[in-house]
Amino acid sequence: MAKPSDGKDEVVGPEVSDRLGYEFRELLxxxxxxxxxxxxxxxxxxxxxxxxxxTGADAGSVYVIEAADADGNGQPDNLAFGDPDARGPQALGxxxxxxxxxxxxxxxxxxxxxxxxxxxxxxxxVDFKKFVLxxxxxxxxxxxxxxxxxxxxxxxxxxxxxSRRFDETTGYRARSMLTVPMLSAEGDVIGVxxxxxxxxxxxxxxxxxxxxxxxxxxxxxxxxxxxxxxASQAGVSLExxxxxxxxxxxxxxxxxxxxxxxxSRDPTTSGHSRRVATLAVALAESxxxxxxxxxxxxxFSPDELRQLEYAGVLHDFGKVGVKExxxxxxxxxxxxxxxxxxxxxxxxxxxxEAETLQWQLHMLKxxxxxxxxxxxxx
Numbered sequence: 001m002a003k004p005s006d007g008k009d010e011v012v013g014p015e016v017s018d019r020l021g022y023e024f025r026e027l028l029x030x031x032x033x034x035x036x037x038x039x040x041x042x043x044x045x046x047x048x049x050x051x052x053x054x055t056g057a058d059a060g061s062v063y064v065i066e067a068a069d070a071d072g073n074g075q076p077d078n079l080a081f082g083d084p085d086a087r088g089p090q091a092l093g094x095x096x097x098x099x100x101x102x103x104x105x106x107x108x109x110x111x112x113x114x115x116x117x118x119x120x121x122x123x124x125x126v127d128f129k130k131f132v133l134x135x136x137x138x139x140x141x142x143x144x145x146x147x148x149x150x151x152x153x154x155x156x157x158x159x160x161x162x163s164r165r166f167d168e169t170t171g172y173r174a175r176s177m178l179t180v181p182m183l184s185a186e187g188d189v190i191g192v193x194x195x196x197x198x199x200x201x202x203x204x205x206x207x208x209x210x211x212x213x214x215x216x217x218x219x220x221x222x223x224x225x226x227x228x229x230x231a232s233q234a235g236v237s238l239e240x241x242x243x244x245x246x247x248x249x250x251x252x253x254x255x256x257x258x259x260x261x262x263x264s265r266d267p268t269t270s271g272h273s274r275r276v277a278t279l280a281v282a283l284a285e286s287x288x289x290x291x292x293x294x295x296x297x298x299x300f301s302p303d304e305l306r307q308l309e310y311a312g313v314l315h316d317f318g319k320v321g322v323k324e325x326x327x328x329x330x331x332x333x334x335x336x337x338x339x340x341x342x343x344x345x346x347x348x349x350x351x352x353e354a355e356t357l358q359w360q361l362h363m364l365k366x367x368x369x370x371x372x373x374x375x376x377x378x
Contacts, residue, residue, distance in 0.1 A: 023054060027229060034237035038244050044117050047234040048193065052120060054230065055178065055223040056202045057195035058216070059121040063114045063133070063141050064191040064238070114141055114192065123206040124172050140179050141192045148189050150180040150228060154218040173212045178219040180227045182235035191238060193231050198223065258320075259313050266319055266327045277312030284308055 030050045037043045044062045052060050114133040119126065137143045144151050153159055156177045174196050182191035197206065197216045204215050219227075263270045284300045300308065319327060325334075333341075 023226060026050065026054060027226075027233075030230065031233050034233055037237065038241050040238070040241050040245060041118070043234075043237060043241050045120075047230065047238075048118065048120050051193055051195060051227055051230050052122075053202070054226045055195055055219060056198045057178070057219075058123055058197040058199050058204075058206055059119065059172075059174075060193065060195045061119040061128075062117045062191065062193055064117050065112050065135065065145065065189060066115050114139075114145065121172070123211075126172065140177065141194055144179045144181050144192050145189045148181055148183070148187075150178065150224050152179075152219050152224055153177045172206075173209075175212060175216045176218045178223060178227055180224070180231045182231045182238060184239040185236050190235055190242075193227065193234070195219065195223075195227065255310060255313060258317055262316050262319050265322070265324065266316075268328070269316075273313045273316055276315060277309045280312040281305055281309050 030046070033046060034043060037046065044064075048060050048062050051057070112135045114135055116128065116131050116133070119128050133139055133142060135142050135145050137146060140151055140153070140156075154176055156174050176196070176198050178195040178198075180193050180195075181189045182193060184190050197212070198219050199206070199215050200217055201215070204211070206212055206215055259273050262273060284305055287295050287298050288300055290296050290298075
């Protein structure tokens, strides 16, 4: 954070100036990227990667706060973190059964869980499984959420209550740690960024005990300010992405309800709308895979593929307004309709016969009224 000027010109060395310029450009580019990203997984991955680059952290992880289930479990299996690129009847079919990510205001331990979203580590590949943590003071991330303040630990191994189980299991030693909360536009904590092991050289790989001892340093005040600046942008972008994801899920629920309504009106064609959507998307994806021919220049974006899928499942939506007796008939016409047509034809036939007989009778009457010599003259 900039100090108030005392009226004297401050001399900044070229190396510091270049570093500040780089950080400013990175923050600006990251801000622009975050403002347009709607995929939550990609957004969080970008946030963590940039936070590590700007602070020189070797590893890091991201946690997101979610409201607990009705039974208080907050199990990750019940969570659905939005992937706007996911398509197919299965994706739409589960829209009504998935619970969207729901940030909550005024975090309390009984109302929320911390959901582990992703991790990054330049020195070691660790395959983490997603898990949840209670929002309480038993963990560093939980404490950061409840205090809504950054936590900077120089050596977590010396911190009281720190468990070395992870270090012993993976062989990766966590020394310095910086944990910063992500805040929404209203100032509520909706997530946490945790950075681990700031390195003297960002390109260094931490492989041996000497590397961890000599190559890892503490996060300084400038690192904390950079992480807070990025976390502030990330919090607002994450909140917007969550709201966008909830709107998308709401629309998918409407689409699913519409398909159910269509199929309930016409059970004989059940599954037709989904098959049309599946085939339409498959054809479009096949076009995307072409590298030659007249369609090689045609490409469908993920949004266009999703629109095509929606159009496929809703193409028979007009059936909702058609009378049920028209939809469920086995043939083109009901028996009584066919009988009505036959009766009309019979009536027309009888009418023509009657008119013909009347004309014949009229002609006979005219002929009987004339004398015989009149016919002879004709």
